[in-house]
Amino acid sequence: MSHHDSHGMNLVLHVWRQKGPNEPGKLEQYEAKNVSPDQSFLEMLDEVNEQLIKTGGDPIAFDHDCREGICGMCSQVINGVPHGGQERTTVCQLHMRNFKDGDTIYIEPWKAKAFPIQRDLIVDRTALDKISQAGGYTSAHTGGVADGNAILVPKPSADYAMDAAECIGCGACVAACPNGSAMLYTSAKVAQLAELPQGQAEAAKRVCNMVDALQENGFGNCSNHYECQAACPKGISVKFIARLNREYQKALFK
Amino acid sequence: MRILTSTVGRKILMSITGQLLILFVLIHMIGNTTIFFGALNAYAEHLHSLPPLVWIFRLVMLSAIAVHICYGVQVTLENKAANPGAYAVKKQLKANFASENMIWTGLLLALFILYHLAQFTMHLTPDVVVGLDAINRPDVFKMVSTSFANAGIAVVYFFAMIMLFLHLSHGIPSFLQTMGWNNDKTIPVFGTGGKVVSAFLMLVYISIPAAILVGALK
Structure with missing residues (x-):
């Protein structure tokens, strides 16, 4: 599919899906195939969304803007840590080289009473x-x-x-x-x-x-x-x- | 009164009352160690020779405990409400068992204080032996050593002192931070210092029932 075929990772994602602020939400499972270690976390999600759109699915909604770690829009709790746990790194600057082939990744929105969930991984701040x-x-x-x-x-x-x-x-x-x-x-x-x-x-x-x-x-x-x-x-x-x-x-x- | 209701005001009151209680824990520990020098009865008699002072001291401690417990319960309930805690996966980076269970270690300590007062201050528990020593002072040593010779009672004290260790290992660095006496250099020092001081207090307190239990103090 891409020039990264030889290094591509296959990952299992558990993503929080929620249609609206007052809807119930739950984790749903997706597969991210042939992920390049050079991709950012958000680029990996972009590709998952492209596949979802192609197959008639509902793309995962998430916040992002500058994608260079300075705007403060990206907001995902990855495997239990906000922004994924790499020191001083936003989700957009977290790269897939931090994961290994076969990894299971949990992706959830910020969860706090003060931040109502708007949709999927988007919260109102x-x-x-x-x-x-x-x-x-x-x-x-x-x-x-x-x-x-x-x-x-x-x-x-x-x-x-x-x-x-x-x-x-x-x-x-x-x-x-x-x-x-x-x-x-x-x-x-x-x-x-x-x-x-x-x-x-x-x-x-x-x-x-x-x-x-x-x-x-x-x-x-x-x-x-x-x-x-x-x-x-x-x-x-x-x-x-x-x-x-x-x-x-x-x-x-x- | 902003200090009584605001989130930082109440934190400052928690800190100040906590400091008073830590001061008490420290003085009480020093007083207790007189048992190792055969001076417990003399110490107890001196302590109670000024009843008005004893009562002022007791009232101050009681108010500090009351404020500390009321705000502790109140902020814990608010914090639970502010955090739905619904992450499927949550990894703690810095919070630990002690910092997360302040309410439980605190409430267990409150129960222990009630038991301890009922036992050695009010003499309400069946194990307590009340009497006078050879020179007609209340025989506190005999009372304490008889009770602590009971392994079950000693274990209650060991457990309570572990609770004290947990509560203070977070409480000491926390009160310093809340008073604003902290910066990048002191944060790790207070973190470690809090654990060391708490461990020291726990070990000294535990050494008394332990020494009696193994028969080292007679």
Whole structure:
């Protein structure tokens, strides 16, 4: 079929299929034949879908966009780990060379109360947007473009804020969390903005509002399992959660 | 009051009450080790020579436990609701038996505390021998050594201390994180340190009924 015939793998997939938000879902079995080790996980699914379409089946719905690991759209729990368990790797950047011929792969959507399943592997992550809308920005007037460089940011602070800003908002932290909490996501934004001079003016209000939004949108409480950091495709550290806790305590006395 | 209802506020209260309880566990352990120096009765008498102080201490501990249990149960129920837990396959990367079973190790410890108080504080259990020693002090040593000579009772204490180890091996690093006293360098140190301190507490506590059971303390 393709030039990869000699290296092709045959895999058994168990994929979560669900027609709509209020429909019951279940795992269904598919075969992925002649998979190239050079394919990405999503390309493998593309081929499965092509076969499904050719045979009159219903293609598997999944989220994706940039396919270069920066947009945060892809969202699959593969063999029990969000994004498949390769460190700092999104599903789109996970390659089939990580699997062997004959492997059985379980593919499920993010599962958390805050992320209702829309269809198959697609979940609604609006709840994360609600958290950001509650304070993940600066509204203090910071001047025009030219003034941007007038506010000096120490290099260590810039690095720290950039580490926090690496979050792509995919929601793997929530999918991995035994409590369905979005504390890592929330803390990354709180820490990033609290570290920068432009964000400090609203730091207290921000942490309170974002934490409230976290609670109001169906997420659970953080109990420090640190499962989130391990699953995060950007390696966001739970040190930012410690920072959020500090910012919250400061806000209590404000 | 934001601190009483918010997800982070309640976590901070869990942490502070937890710290009070750990402090108690530490002081209680040091006090108990007087048994190895033949000073348990003297220690117990000193401890109870100031009844108002004893009662203030008891009330503080009781309130800390009440807050810790109420919030513990509440957040656990909320967390179960927030996570339908319906993955067909779920691999834990970092969470462990201790972190996942805080509610159960905690509730078993609460039951143990009730038993322990009923036994050695209120003297309600049948095994308890109440009497005075040669110089007319309450003979705590005799009471404890008689009860712990019963293997069944000693095993209950061993089991409870394993629960304490599990609860604190997650609880210690967790309270530090919640207070915000953490960064990339300290996270692994506190993780290991929490286990070491918990194991130390467990072993010292267990050494007392164990020593009595094997007849090393008479």
